[in-house]
Amino acid sequence: MNDIVKPLLAALERGESVAQAAILTHEGSTPRSAGSRMLLTGRTGQGAGVRIVAGTVGGGPVEARVMERA
Numbered sequence: 001m002n003d004i005v006k007p008l009l010a011a012l013e014r015g016e017s018v019a020q021a022a023i024l025t026h027e028g029s030t031p032r033s034a035g036s037r038m039l040l041t042g043r044t045g046q047g048a049g050v051r052i053v054a055g056t057v058g059g060g061p062v063e064a065r066v067m068e069r070a
Contacts, residue, residue, distance in 0.1 A: 021037065021066045050067050
């Protein structure tokens, strides 16, 4: 948890929108387990979208879906 606190506070101080994604449960073999978290901030202007600033929920298609929804 502490690995996202400093980036979270820094993003909020900059006035950025912030989203946190977390794995609540999983089945079978997965790259990350329940409790894994990722912090994302929004971007505006050219290249708008989201940016990962801390953590991971496993990369690949799972992380792409999280970024899409954020």
